Amino acid sequence: MTTGRIRLQVASMATQPEIGQFLVGFFLRIHGVTGVQVRPATGSVVVTYDPALCTQEIVLNALRSRVVQRHALEGEVRPPTETDDAISYPYLASEVIHTVAGRARFALPVVKEREDLAGVLAHFLRGQAGVQHVRLSPLSASVIVEFDADIWDAPSLLTLMRAYDPDQTDIEQWEAFEAAQPSEPGDLAARSRREVALAGSALALTILGGPLVAPLAYGLLLGSSLSLYRKAYHSLVEERRLTIDTLDATAITLLAATGVVWQAALLNLLLSSGDWIRTSTQERARRALSDVLDYMSDLAWVERDGQIVSIPARDVAIGETIFVFPGERIPVDGVVLSGTALVDQHALTGESMPVEKTRKGEVFAATVVSEGELQVRATRIGEDTQVAQIVHLVQNAPVFDTRAQDYAERWANRLVPYSFLGAGVLALMGNIPQAITLLVIDYAAGFRVSAPTAIMSTITKAARQGILIRGGRHVEQLAEVDALVFDKTGTLTVGCPDVVGAIVLSPAHTLDEIMALAAAAESFLTHPVAEAVVKAASDRGLAIPQRTDFEYQIGQGVVATIDERQVLVGSRRFLQAQGVSFNENAQNSLRQIEEGAASPLCIAVDGVLAGLLGLADPIRPEAAWVIKKLREQGIKEVVMLTGDRAPVAEAVARTVGIERVVAEVFPADKLAAVKALQEQGYTVAVVGDGINDSPALAQADVGIAVNGGTALAQETADVVILQGDLHKLLEAFAIARQGVGLIRQNWSIIRVPNTIGLGLAFVGLLNPVTASLISDGAALVAGANSLRPLMSPSAGDAGKSARKDNRP
Known part of the structure; x- marks a missing residue:
C-alpha cells in the first residue's frame, strides 16, 4: 500500500519536549494518519498517512486549528521544505x-x-x-x-x-x-413572543374595537408580520423561488387588503404561535443544559502557598489541588489524589445512584460530592471540561438537518406554484375569498415547527442520560441501524487490561529490564495496552528510562530509541514486518500466553526478540445480555472486529454471544469490513472507543463512542456514550426510535387535515378562517406533540426495563 509522508519543522521542540508529545496526539486525531515520528534533536515531525483517507492538504489545514494556536505553535510549525512534496492546498472545501x-x-x-x-x-x-x-x-x-x-x-x-x-x-x-446571520435561540424566542403578542393584540382590536382603531390594528399586523415578509422576500427575490413563506405572506396581504383584518391577524397569530413553540423549546432545552455550567460561578477550595483558600472556580489553574466537601459541586475535571466519596454524576451521565470515587479515580466538573471528602488534582478547567464540551455540542447540534424535514419541505414547496395557480384562477373568476382560502392551506409550516422541536427534545432527553447525539440526521440514522460492529478492547471488555504474565526470551535481558524498556516505549500513549504496561512497570518499582526518537503506528506498535538502543513493542506481525524473527521457542511461548486467554505483547531490542508480556482484559458483565437484547430489537447482524489474536478474540465472542469475528485486523481492515456490510445493504453502526477505531467510526452510517472514548473517537463519532455501561446502547436506540416515530406521527398529523382542507377549499366548502384553523391548528398540535420526549420518563424504555429484567 502506498504511504503518504510529510515533514514539519518545530524549532522549539528541542527545548520543550512536551510539544512533541502534544503533536503526536494531535496528528493521530486526523482521520487517515497512520504514524507520527518525532525527532526532538532535529526539531522535526514526520507524519505518514494513507493517501486513500488523508492528504497533505488535510494535515496542513489542521495546523490552522485553535488547538495548535493554544500551544503557541502557529508560525513556528514550518510546512514541507523543498526536499518534501511541497503542495498548494485548498483553503476551503476539501x-x-x-x-x-x-x-x-x-x-x-x-x-x-x-x-x-x-x-x-x-x-x-x-x-x-x-x-x-x-x-x-x-x-x-x-x-x-x-x-x-x-x-x-x-x-x-x-x-x-x-x-x-x-x-x-x-x-x-x-x-x-x-x-x-441567524439570531441566537434566545433572541428568536423573544422575537416570536413579541410577534405573538402583536398578532394577538391586532386580533383583539379588530374584534373588540371599532373603526377608529383600524389603523392601529393594521400597524400591529404589519409589525407582527415583518419577519414573515423578510423570509418571503428572501425566497422570492434572492433565491428566486416560491416557498411556503411566499404563500403565507400573500394570504395575509390579500386578507388585509380586502378588509378582513381579523382573519389576517388570526392567520398570523397561528403562524407566530408555531414559531414560538419551536424557538422557545430550543431556548428552554439549551438553557436547561447551560444551567449545569453554573458550577463555574461556585467557589473552590484550593491549596496555594501551603494555605487552603477559597477562590472562584473559574480561576482554578490546571495542576492545582482542589478540596471538595460534602454537598459541594466539583469545579474541575481531575484525578483524585486522596479521600473517598460518593459522587452524584446524574447531571453528566444520567446515573441514578452515586458512584464511589477513591484515589486515582477520575472526577468531573458539575458533579456533586454526596458523602465524603476528596482532594483532586485539576486536569481540565473551564470550557475544556467534559460537561462544558457536552453543553457546547448539544447547543450547536444541527436540529434542522433531517432527511424527513428536507423531504417534507421539498414536497410542500412543490405544491406552492399549484396553489398560486389555483388561487389565481379563482381570483380571475371573482372568487377572492376562495382564492385566499387556497393560499392559507400550508403543509410546510407545521413540519417546520414540529421536526426541529422533536429533534431538539430527543437530543436533550438523550443528553440528560449521558448520550450525546450530534444532530438530527444522526437521530434518524441511529433509528434505522440493523447491523452493529463492535470493537473488542474497551468496548466489549472493560478496557483496562492488566499484565498477567511475562516470558524472557533473551539471556541478554532480565524481566525488569524488558518491562522498563517496554514502559519507556509506551509512555505518554493513551492506548489501554500502553497504560497497562506503564502501570505494571511502576507497580514493580522500576525506573522508566527516557525515550528520544519514537514512532507510533496505529493498531500495530511503537518504535523507540532508548539509551541508544532500538526498542520495538507491539504485535507479532508488527515485529516480523520490522525484521524480527520468531524461533520455535518464541512460538511456543506465544501459544502458552494465548491458551491462557491473554494477548501477547512482543518486545524486541536491537532487532532481537527479548520477551513477551501477556495482557488480559475482563469482559464487561453486561455485554452478553445487551447483545441478546439488541438482536431482539431488530439488529440483524452483530460483528466483532479486533486487532487481537484469533484465539483471544474467539474466546470473548463465545462469551458474549457473537458469531461473526474478524481478528488481527488493522484500522484499514476495520474500515473495509464496515464498507462490506454497507454494500450488502445494511445500515451500520460501529461501537468503539479508541484511536484505532476512528476510521471505522467515520465510515459507518453511525459511529458510537463508548465510555467517553478517546478525544479522536469523540471527534469522529456521531453518538458519544459517556459511560462504559453498554446498557446505554439500548437507551440510545430506544430514544432515537422514539424521536423518529414522533416525526412520522407529526407528518400524519399535518398531512391528513391539510389534504382534506385543500380538497374542501377547491370545491368552495371552506372559508379562510376555517382553513387557517385546520392548517395552523394541525401545526400547533404537531409542535406540542414534539415536546413529549421531554415529558416522558428520563431513560429509554429499554434502559428502564433492563433494570427490572434480570440484567447483569
Missing part, C-alpha cells in the same frame, strides 16, 4: 462527503474555526445560478448545497469552492453575510 441528485454535503474544515469565512463562501454560492439553498453546519464542519442537477453536480461545485479566494471578498459581501 471533499464531497455525500451526494444525491440535486443535493451534496461537502467537508468544510474552516467552518469550525472561521465561520465568518465559511459564511462568505456560503453567500458566494447562493449567488450562483442554479444554486438553490446553502446551509452551514459548524458542528460537523460541513456545508450542504442544494442545486439544479441540470446545471451543477457535486464535483463541479467542489472545484468552484476550492477556486474561491475569500481573501479577495469585497466589503459588500462581508456585510451581506453579517446581515444574514
Whole structure:
C-alpha cells in the first residue's frame, strides 16, 4: 500500500519536549494518519498517512486549528521544505462527503474555526445560478448545497469552492453575510413572543374595537408580520423561488387588503404561535443544559502557598489541588489524589445512584460530592471540561438537518406554484375569498415547527442520560441501524487490561529490564495496552528510562530509541514486518500466553526478540445480555472486529454471544469490513472507543463512542456514550426510535387535515378562517406533540426495563 509522508519543522521542540508529545496526539486525531515520528534533536515531525483517507492538504489545514494556536505553535510549525512534496492546498472545501441528485454535503474544515469565512463562501454560492439553498453546519464542519442537477453536480461545485479566494471578498459581501446571520435561540424566542403578542393584540382590536382603531390594528399586523415578509422576500427575490413563506405572506396581504383584518391577524397569530413553540423549546432545552455550567460561578477550595483558600472556580489553574466537601459541586475535571466519596454524576451521565470515587479515580466538573471528602488534582478547567464540551455540542447540534424535514419541505414547496395557480384562477373568476382560502392551506409550516422541536427534545432527553447525539440526521440514522460492529478492547471488555504474565526470551535481558524498556516505549500513549504496561512497570518499582526518537503506528506498535538502543513493542506481525524473527521457542511461548486467554505483547531490542508480556482484559458483565437484547430489537447482524489474536478474540465472542469475528485486523481492515456490510445493504453502526477505531467510526452510517472514548473517537463519532455501561446502547436506540416515530406521527398529523382542507377549499366548502384553523391548528398540535420526549420518563424504555429484567 502506498504511504503518504510529510515533514514539519518545530524549532522549539528541542527545548520543550512536551510539544512533541502534544503533536503526536494531535496528528493521530486526523482521520487517515497512520504514524507520527518525532525527532526532538532535529526539531522535526514526520507524519505518514494513507493517501486513500488523508492528504497533505488535510494535515496542513489542521495546523490552522485553535488547538495548535493554544500551544503557541502557529508560525513556528514550518510546512514541507523543498526536499518534501511541497503542495498548494485548498483553503476551503476539501471533499464531497455525500451526494444525491440535486443535493451534496461537502467537508468544510474552516467552518469550525472561521465561520465568518465559511459564511462568505456560503453567500458566494447562493449567488450562483442554479444554486438553490446553502446551509452551514459548524458542528460537523460541513456545508450542504442544494442545486439544479441540470446545471451543477457535486464535483463541479467542489472545484468552484476550492477556486474561491475569500481573501479577495469585497466589503459588500462581508456585510451581506453579517446581515444574514441567524439570531441566537434566545433572541428568536423573544422575537416570536413579541410577534405573538402583536398578532394577538391586532386580533383583539379588530374584534373588540371599532373603526377608529383600524389603523392601529393594521400597524400591529404589519409589525407582527415583518419577519414573515423578510423570509418571503428572501425566497422570492434572492433565491428566486416560491416557498411556503411566499404563500403565507400573500394570504395575509390579500386578507388585509380586502378588509378582513381579523382573519389576517388570526392567520398570523397561528403562524407566530408555531414559531414560538419551536424557538422557545430550543431556548428552554439549551438553557436547561447551560444551567449545569453554573458550577463555574461556585467557589473552590484550593491549596496555594501551603494555605487552603477559597477562590472562584473559574480561576482554578490546571495542576492545582482542589478540596471538595460534602454537598459541594466539583469545579474541575481531575484525578483524585486522596479521600473517598460518593459522587452524584446524574447531571453528566444520567446515573441514578452515586458512584464511589477513591484515589486515582477520575472526577468531573458539575458533579456533586454526596458523602465524603476528596482532594483532586485539576486536569481540565473551564470550557475544556467534559460537561462544558457536552453543553457546547448539544447547543450547536444541527436540529434542522433531517432527511424527513428536507423531504417534507421539498414536497410542500412543490405544491406552492399549484396553489398560486389555483388561487389565481379563482381570483380571475371573482372568487377572492376562495382564492385566499387556497393560499392559507400550508403543509410546510407545521413540519417546520414540529421536526426541529422533536429533534431538539430527543437530543436533550438523550443528553440528560449521558448520550450525546450530534444532530438530527444522526437521530434518524441511529433509528434505522440493523447491523452493529463492535470493537473488542474497551468496548466489549472493560478496557483496562492488566499484565498477567511475562516470558524472557533473551539471556541478554532480565524481566525488569524488558518491562522498563517496554514502559519507556509506551509512555505518554493513551492506548489501554500502553497504560497497562506503564502501570505494571511502576507497580514493580522500576525506573522508566527516557525515550528520544519514537514512532507510533496505529493498531500495530511503537518504535523507540532508548539509551541508544532500538526498542520495538507491539504485535507479532508488527515485529516480523520490522525484521524480527520468531524461533520455535518464541512460538511456543506465544501459544502458552494465548491458551491462557491473554494477548501477547512482543518486545524486541536491537532487532532481537527479548520477551513477551501477556495482557488480559475482563469482559464487561453486561455485554452478553445487551447483545441478546439488541438482536431482539431488530439488529440483524452483530460483528466483532479486533486487532487481537484469533484465539483471544474467539474466546470473548463465545462469551458474549457473537458469531461473526474478524481478528488481527488493522484500522484499514476495520474500515473495509464496515464498507462490506454497507454494500450488502445494511445500515451500520460501529461501537468503539479508541484511536484505532476512528476510521471505522467515520465510515459507518453511525459511529458510537463508548465510555467517553478517546478525544479522536469523540471527534469522529456521531453518538458519544459517556459511560462504559453498554446498557446505554439500548437507551440510545430506544430514544432515537422514539424521536423518529414522533416525526412520522407529526407528518400524519399535518398531512391528513391539510389534504382534506385543500380538497374542501377547491370545491368552495371552506372559508379562510376555517382553513387557517385546520392548517395552523394541525401545526400547533404537531409542535406540542414534539415536546413529549421531554415529558416522558428520563431513560429509554429499554434502559428502564433492563433494570427490572434480570440484567447483569
